[in-house]
Amino acid sequence: MPTGHCFMALSLDGFVARPDHALDWLTKQPTGPEDHGYDAFIAGMDGLVMGSGSFRTALGFPDWPYAKPVVVLSRTLTPSDIPAALAAKVRISSQTPQALMAELDAMGWTRAYVDGGRVIHSLLRAGLVQDLTLTLIPILIGQGLRMFGPLTRDIDLTLTQATPFPSGLVQLRYLVRP
Amino acid sequence: MPTGHCFMALSLDGFVARPDHALDWLTKQPTGPEDHGYDAFIAGMDGLVMGSGSFRTALGFPDWPYAKPVVVLSRTLTPSDIPAALAAKVRISSQTPQALMAELDAMGWTRAYVDGGRVIHSLLRAGLVQDLTLTLIPILIGQGLRMFGPLTRDIDLTLTQATPFPSGLVQLRYLVRP
Numbered sequence: 492m493p494t495g496h497c498f499m500a501l502s503l504d505g506f507v508a509r510p511d512h513a514l515d516w517l518t519k520q521p522t523g524p525e526d527h528g529y530d531a532f533i534a535g536m537d538g539l540v541m542g543s544g545s546f547r548t549a550l551g552f553p554d555w556p557y558a559k560p561v562v563v564l565s566r567t568l569t570p571s572d573i574p575a576a577l578a579a580k581v582r583i584s585s586q587t588p589q590a591l592m593a594e595l596d597a598m599g600w601t602r603a604y605v606d607g608g609r610v611i612h613s614l615l616r617a618g619l620v621q622d623l624t625l626t627l628i629p630i631l632i633g634q635g636l637r638m639f640g641p642l643t644r645d646i647d648l649t650l651t652q653a654t655p656f657p658s659g660l661v662q663l664r665y666l667v668r669p
Numbered sequence: 670m671p672t673g674h675c676f677m678a679l680s681l682d683g684f685v686a687r688p689d690h691a692l693d694w695l696t697k698q699p700t701g702p703e704d705h706g707y708d709a710f711i712a713g714m715d716g717l718v719m720g721s722g723s724f725r726t727a728l729g730f731p732d733w734p735y736a737k738p739v740v741v742l743s744r745t746l747t748p749s750d751i752p753a754a755l756a757a758k759v760r761i762s763s764q765t766p767q768a769l770m771a772e773l774d775a776m777g778w779t780r781a782y783v784d785g786g787r788v789i790h791s792l793l794r795a796g797l798v799q800d801l802t803l804t805l806i807p808i809l810i811g812q813g814l815r816m817f818g819p820l821t822r823d824i825d826l827t828l829t830q831a832t833p834f835p836s837g838l839v840q841l842r843y844l845v846r847p
Contacts, residue, residue, distance in 0.1 A: 503803075503817075503826060503843070504683065504816075504817035505682065505683040505817070516823060615809070625681075627841070629825065629826040629827065629828050629843060630823055630824065630825050630826060631793070631817055631820060631823065631824040631826070632820070632823050633817075633818070633819045633820025633821070633822075633823070633824075634819050634820070638682075639681075639682035639683070639809055639811075640811070641811045641812050642809060642810070642811025642812070643811070644811075645694060645808055645809065645810050645811070646808065646809040646811075647807065647808050648681060648807040648808060648809070648837070649807065649837060650807050650833060650837035650838075650839065653831065653833035653839050655828060655831035659826070659827060659828035660828075661828065661831050661839075661841060663805070663839060665681070665807060
């Protein structure tokens with residue numbers, strides 16, 4: 492089965508986006524030429540799994556931001572929601588997390604970039620996320636879409652990396668303990 | 670006016686305690702002889718300001734944990750709720766955050782340790798917190814009492830320290846930008 496891997500930026504109070512999905516609080520950070528490792532991270536992935544919210548946000552960017560295949564987890568979107576130019580790169584799946592991983596396995600994936608708060612959390616609950624790379628942004632935004640949600644049991648983590656950057660961003664990497 | 674200073678441990682998903690105020694997820698961490706700087710921090714404070722929840726939690730400890738004066742911010746507690754043995758160390762105040770700081774100023778305080786999620790957040794919103802020392806615990810607990818709450822404006826922070834410990838705890842220190 493492929494393993495799930497997260498790479499997310501979040502405000503210090505735990506939000507990945509404002510209530511309207513805006514990322515201005517993130518993009519305004521004066522990070523200059525700092526390399527936060529995104530390119531290296533994504534180079535090690537076979538593709539991305541995201542929810543419909545992250546998909547719509549990505550559609551709003553001037554250019555489609557992903558070179559790798561993307562699977563959008565959604566029970567409401569249909570193939571007709573995918574712009575023709577992206578038909579070869581994006582597909583919709585309405586599977587449960589376990590069935591999705593089996594589907595990705597059949598496609599030859601071994602490592603999936605799991606993106607978007609709700610999808611990350613749903614795969615975390617299902618025990619399908621192997622590690623979390625979190626970049627903490629030095630700001631409190633007070634409300635928005637959360638990275639984490641309710642759990643039926645604690646999830647213990649092992650810290651494997653902690654890197655502060657001159658901009659004030661801090662990147663933390665955790666392995667999810669089985 | 671005295672300045673407010675926070676020193677809090679929180680789960681990676683942003684909780685300072687379980688819904689029933691339990692701290693087992695924190696106390697179980699195998700931190701051994703690590704010094705997370707609490708004694709040095711509290712030595713620089715004139716006293717503590719906390720809410721009734723933190724006060725009740727502290728009353729449940731085998732020994733009263735604070736050598737410094739404590740002010741409990743509460744509109745429901747009265748002096749009769751303070752055990753006689755603590756009468757010289759603990760007082761109740763029902764002031765607003767601004768009036769509380771003026772009251773502490775009159776008592777000669779210059780630096781107040783602000784403790785407990787709701788009190789920290791209320792003083793943060795009022796612009797009365799100068800810095801946050803947060804110790805991130807490598808665990809997701811899913812639900813509980815939060816460190817941070819809704820805001821009417823963003824609060825920008827400046828990272829001044831990031832210290833990972835062998836146990837996997839990470840301590841971050843931020844100045845609150847005016």
